[in-house]
Amino acid sequence: MLDGKKLYVSKFVKKSERKAGCEEPIFTNLYVKNLGKDLTEDLLRDKFSEFGKVCNVVIMKNAEGKSRGFGFVNFESAEDAKKAVEALNGALLGSKNLFVGRAQKKAEREVLLKREYKDTLSCNFDELKASNLYVKNLDLSIDDSKLQEYFSACGRVTSAKVMRYDNGRSKGFGFVCFATPEEAKKALYTLNGKLIFLHLYLVVYI
Template sequence: MAVNNSQTVVGGGPTAGGVPAGSLYVGDLHPYMTEAQLEEAFKGFKGVTSVRLGRDTATATNRSLRYGYVNFTTPEEAIRAMEVMNHSMLHGRVIRVMWSHRDPDARKSGIGNVFVKNLSESINSVELEEMFKKFGRTLSCKLAMFEDGKSKGYGFVQFESEESAIAAIEKLNGTTVRNKQLYVAKFVRKSDRVFPNPDVKYTNLYMNNLDPTLKEELVEEKFSEFGKTVSFAIAKDDHGNSRGFGFVNFANPDDARRAMEGMNGSQLGSKVLYVARAQKKAERKHILRRLFEEKRKEQMLKFKGSNVYVKNIDDDVSDEELVEHFSQCGTITSAKIMRDDKGISKGFGFVCFSTPEEGNKAVNTFHGKKLITCICCF
């Protein structure tokens, strides 16, 4: 869902980010809709200057991305089109029409964005907007739908201001609408979502480094010593052979924690088991990304001022010769000449010393000398 900051409005339309005041975004289009059909849908409104579909230009398919833009000569004409066309049916799909906000910083800010779930299947996008618009001006209202047009029971509402979003959350969260208790909260991007803390209750365990020669019944029996298991499964290939990992789900969280503590690092057959709380894919990616960033920062701090960028290196100079050439300035931890896919030198590389002082010495010693040129330490 698009995310926007509050923006200056002239006649109702945004003008930030170089977007025309009469530019509309049209979303949730039928995947096979053409620009000509979209233009036909808006032909009853005056002042349409251009119509464009978003397309997948990164691949050869050039398929529609199910959204487009309709531009008008004035914001007044765009307002009338938005009032008439928003939540209308077009080629069997309920479309969304809103002001076009193309400022990437605004879209990523999260300001004014609300997530709502546990909606009754009978609630449509129009009713969802009616439910929220009393708290402030809405820029967008999207109800998640299945391919057959049925509601998935959740949606997103984007307000012009953060104050409106907060008011909607405070008033609507926990209320009952059509026998369903709503959950309304600030929308959080998947990459920023808070994952369970170490004290969270869990029952599902992931086990890895399983000895493939062990019988599944034996492994299950070992885990059952810690409590009642609800399910147990070892991943297998197409030939029915163990892939060395699996999952065990306990009925009681305390039993699961004891099993993890007892089995992780234990010898089972010829292998030492790894057992941990089973994590969702998004959580694993988040943790790996965080560890990578921490490692990268650690490396940057460790070698800050010690890494020397070298250019104008002769084509026939090897990594070993580069080390030999610079070793008189100190202890070299790594040296690499950058090469293309065919192994041909690109004429530049990097030499990393054990201390920043050695790196500075190399720059002062070799900069401007024949064979190579040292540019800087970083």
């Protein structure tokens, strides 16, 4: 309970994964990786055959004929393929823990990678935006190093920039970026409205 309300806490699931969970795909072909170098296709077939009839097994090899550490197992039944994923994903085979999942077509993999990249970029942008402060009412004598020194009292400053005209004269405002959003927030609450150089009050925005 928090402020009279009952909280619900669960693992965050991306929108794409929530959609995928609503419509469970039907598949018979499995992608298997983390295979030991000495693992043969016959041994891999024997292991997966414990869960149903296996139609085909292939371990991908390099130009020298050595295992690349991954391969594919194709079941006759989608139900058996699903059982194999549930039982063997993360299971120890030899000295390594297997990864077993639905084999995806190239187009599907590309869509997934683009989506993951976009999500990562969005998270990084949001974090960067939350770590960056806009500062105005700067004295004309303040340069980048003085700005960084002043704000460093609140955390690790990764960059500090005073904006200037073409002739080099300060525009009276700039930007300060902290290593974390928490440090930026501390600076916002600590330094906004502070009197410096006896006559200037800092105005700080996130």
